[in-house]
Amino acid sequence: xxxxxxxxxxxxxxxxxxxxxxxxxxxxxxxxxxxxxxxxxxxxxxxxxxxxxxxxxxxxxxxxxxxxxxxxxxxxxxxxxxxxxxxxxxxxxxxxxxxxxxxxxxxxxxxxxxxxxxxxxxxxxxxxxxxxxxxxxxxxxxxxxxxxxxxxxxxxxxxxxxxxxxxxxxxxxxxxxxxxxxxxxxxxxxxxxxxxxxxxxxxxxxxxxxxxxxxxxxxxxxxxxxxxxxxxxxxxxxxxxxxxxx
Amino acid sequence: xxxxxxxxxxxxxxxxxxxxxxxxxxxxxxxxxxxxxxxxxxxxxxxxxxxxxxxxxxxxxxxxxxxxxxxxxxxxxxxxxxxxxxxxxxxxxxxxxxxxxxxxxxxxxxxxxxxxxxxxxxxxxxxxxxxxxxxxxxxxxxxxxxxxxxxxxxxxxxxxxxxxxxxxxxxxxxxxxxxxxxxxxxxxxxxxxxxxxxxxxxxxxxxxxxxxxxxxxxxxxxxxxxxxxxxxxxxxxxxxxxxxxxxxxxxxxxxxxxxxxxxxxxxxxxxxxxxxxxxxxxxxxxxxxxxxxxxxxxxxxxxxxxxxxxxxxxxxxxxxxx
Amino acid sequence: xxxxxxxxxxxxxxxxxxxxxxxxxxxxxxxxxxxxxxxxxxxxxxxxxxxxxxxxxxxxxxxxxxxxxxxxxxxxxxxxxxxxxxxxxxxxxxxxxxxxxxxxxxxxxxxxxxxxxxxxxxxxxxxxxxxxxxxxxxxxxxxxxxxxxxxxxxxxxxxxxxxxxxxxxxxxxxxxxxxxxxxxxxxxxxxxxxxxxxxxxxxxxxxxxxxxxxx
Ligand SMILES: Nc1ncnc2c1ncn2[C@@H]1O[C@H](COP(=O)(O)OP(=O)(O)O)[C@@H](O)[C@H]1O
Ligand SMILES: [Mg+2]
Numbered sequence: 001x002x003x004x005x006x007x008x009x010x011x012x013x014x015x016x017x018x019x020x021x022x023x024x025x026x027x028x029x030x031x032x033x034x035x036x037x038x039x040x041x042x043x044x045x046x047x048x049x050x051x052x053x054x055x056x057x058x059x060x061x062x063x064x065x066x067x068x069x070x071x072x073x074x075x076x077x078x079x080x081x082x083x084x085x086x087x088x089x090x091x092x093x094x095x096x097x098x099x100x101x102x103x104x105x106x107x108x109x110x111x112x113x114x115x116x117x118x119x120x121x122x123x124x125x126x127x128x129x130x131x132x133x134x135x136x137x138x139x140x141x142x143x144x145x146x147x148x149x150x151x152x153x154x155x156x157x158x159x160x161x162x163x164x165x166x167x168x169x170x171x172x173x174x175x176x177x178x179x180x181x182x183x184x185x186x187x188x189x190x191x192x193x194x195x196x197x198x199x200x201x202x203x204x205x206x207x208x209x210x211x212x213x214x215x216x217x218x219x220x221x222x223x224x225x226x227x228x229x230x231x232x233x234x235x236x237x238x239x240x241x242x243x244x245x246x
Numbered sequence: 247x248x249x250x251x252x253x254x255x256x257x258x259x260x261x262x263x264x265x266x267x268x269x270x271x272x273x274x275x276x277x278x279x280x281x282x283x284x285x286x287x288x289x290x291x292x293x294x295x296x297x298x299x300x301x302x303x304x305x306x307x308x309x310x311x312x313x314x315x316x317x318x319x320x321x322x323x324x325x326x327x328x329x330x331x332x333x334x335x336x337x338x339x340x341x342x343x344x345x346x347x348x349x350x351x352x353x354x355x356x357x358x359x360x361x362x363x364x365x366x367x368x369x370x371x372x373x374x375x376x377x378x379x380x381x382x383x384x385x386x387x388x389x390x391x392x393x394x395x396x397x398x399x400x401x402x403x404x405x406x407x408x409x410x411x412x413x414x415x416x417x418x419x420x421x422x423x424x425x426x427x428x429x430x431x432x433x434x435x436x437x438x439x440x441x442x443x444x445x446x447x448x449x450x451x452x453x454x455x456x457x458x459x460x461x462x463x464x465x466x467x468x469x470x471x472x473x474x475x476x477x478x479x480x481x482x483x484x485x486x487x488x489x490x491x492x493x494x495x496x497x498x499x500x501x502x503x504x505x506x507x508x509x510x511x512x513x514x515x516x517x518x519x520x521x522x523x524x525x526x527x528x529x530x531x532x533x534x535x536x537x538x539x540x541x542x543x544x545x546x547x548x549x550x551x552x553x554x555x556x557x558x559x560x561x562x563x564x565x566x567x568x
Numbered sequence: 569x570x571x572x573x574x575x576x577x578x579x580x581x582x583x584x585x586x587x588x589x590x591x592x593x594x595x596x597x598x599x600x601x602x603x604x605x606x607x608x609x610x611x612x613x614x615x616x617x618x619x620x621x622x623x624x625x626x627x628x629x630x631x632x633x634x635x636x637x638x639x640x641x642x643x644x645x646x647x648x649x650x651x652x653x654x655x656x657x658x659x660x661x662x663x664x665x666x667x668x669x670x671x672x673x674x675x676x677x678x679x680x681x682x683x684x685x686x687x688x689x690x691x692x693x694x695x696x697x698x699x700x701x702x703x704x705x706x707x708x709x710x711x712x713x714x715x716x717x718x719x720x721x722x723x724x725x726x727x728x729x730x731x732x733x734x735x736x737x738x739x740x741x742x743x744x745x746x747x748x749x750x751x752x753x754x755x756x757x758x759x760x761x762x763x764x765x766x767x768x769x770x771x772x773x774x775x776x777x778x779x780x781x782x783x
Contacts, residue, residue, distance in 0.1 A: 008618040015625055022644075031643065092768045094724030097757035100741045104750045143332025146297055146405075147346050147395075148321030157345075161336035180633025184728070187745055197639040201732055204651070206643040213639035217632045224631055236336035238379035 031210035042211060049192035052182040056117035057175050064122045065167065068129025069155065084130060087123045095120050095181050103188045113190025117181055121174040128170025132163030161236045168234055172227040179220040247273045248294065248403060248435055253303035255289050263289040265459040274433040278440050278450035286459040287439045291405050294437065295324045307403055322346055325396030325404035329411045331388045333380040339391055340376045346399045364394040367428055386417040397432065407439045422448055443483055447490055455479050468494055492525035492561065497541055500524060500552065500560050509548050514540035528557050575751035583759060590736030590763060593654065594722045597661035601718060605666050606711065609673025610699065619674055626667035634660065634725045638732045657726065657734030664725060665718035672714025676707030709779040716771040723764045737763065
């Protein structure tokens, strides 16, 4: 038993050493210098990046969750098959293709990037909303109905809270992927930190590469962590504990 | 009072789940719907609160035709308990129990009082469970909370679909007993679905036996056991039905019928009180080498002794009429 | 729309070449990813603590945006003069494929019915025989699902890799954008989408065929 633990510890240490090595190497070579020497430009691009992500994510949440609720209502059960299969198919289409196709129709610029990111974020949220709502125990819905809850009351008091875990996971996945994908917005003139990465690729300039890629990565990891934390706030306590003990 | 008048249910695909059932459940009594799986018990039950629409016929609850009422209001006046308790994991026990009062807009104090009363009623400490969540409770406790929740708005009528079906036998027996005590206090009109003849005998004031959606017999347990109307009922209640019927009688019943034998022996290993069912008494006599049971009163004073022969005679003369 | 078809028919052989290139990149990367990931996944079933940290690290890697990962590999691989081209793309795809493959292998092998495992032990199979004859066959559909995820993911990321000179269908998108050739961009987008849908469907078919009927 002890051996496996030691092995685990060694493995973790190695991983963190590798990361530390990477950062010291970057700092040593002054690859992050651009963030400070051109901090105004950097901050502007960061701001653009965040704006792309926030706008498209909010739009996606605002469309996907109601749509997910809609198709899971018994009355519209027939639409569910269609919507889910479309979503699955959509998920298979590479994001770069979505971006390219949207660009050929909307031209280049911020709006094109936002729209492509929106389409791309829609699918994981929609899928998880449907999956979450469908996974609510039918006996529970039956009990609610039998006690005289209206369909709306059943939805808001029972179904949504119990599906929240899955829905939030979908929102988190979508936003985190969105942060990475927003780096491609640069290709369609949408700005963001991708500008630095692509400049770095084209100019073979390590300072640009580091100053773009490292912040995007850290942003994605941080937001992922923060959203995981916020799940503790949004998800009803009883469900969190049930999940823990299960 | 609940009246079923020629109630029929035909599901999509021409499946006749309930076929022209008529029966009346008197106010404050328990009617058990009994029968093999798929015979339409659940369907019949769910037509009362209109979770299943009626194809033909009428159901009236306390004189009101259920069809004439708004279905949401109807359901709020009818308690509903299901096998897989259906507690809401996102809500605390108190929120679960008081959900209907909450929807009805009761004030906080009234809701809390009701919670405290109901938890006491089902034998759980209100303060200990108020802020707990369903997953922290045992199966038996969850089912008790389910019953408390169904009674929250004090509905005159309760529907219970195999409420104890998922519990293990020991806990089930225990909770059945408790439930009968609760019923003595609250006197609801109850429809209780079961597929277990023993449970039906224990719980029901009357038992309705179904086969393929049709009502075979609707009678008090004693009648049902003594005079099964047809082969199906006879097979369903089983060949040991006379022994089953013993659980309907207590030692007190036996003593009423037969003058007690005075106590002869000086020491007894087996003691029973007047409330013990004859079935239990019989079981004790079979399991031990003793020939007699000592019957004692509330103050543990000996009254008389009872032997297997006494029970047997009682059985023959009171139940073997068929 | 018509002009896109025209473009495609005029440049048919180039598109086929790029598709093959794309396929080779993804195929070789996923093949290596399977050779690395499946044994790791199997080993992890014997070490729960390590499994947790390995899966955590894999999901961190998964969280790194692909274009950022390419961006970070350029300076690192420039040290051995491989900053752009096939090598960084290949490494990135292998890395991204690890999470679905390791996780699914780990879960699938851990979930093999203990009764089946016991039966195998009971008839005197060695650990190795058990693994090859019982555990892997039973876990196969789930492992396959992981491979399918990895392939679809790799096809998409492989298209982005064209921007660091790795070739493949992404080239049409890359060059189309810089030459503002709309037909070329759409041809690339459609090509890579079809490749992805085709791979997903055919792997899904295989996955289904190997799933026991009872499950
Ligand atoms: N929603 C439904 N649609 C179609 N048939 C149903 C439905 N619910 C129940 N049935 C059928 O009606 C019959 C009675 O079912 P049910 O009332 O659940 O029986 P029980 O509760 O006695 O087991 C069965 O044959 C069952 O298959
Ligand atoms: Mg039933």
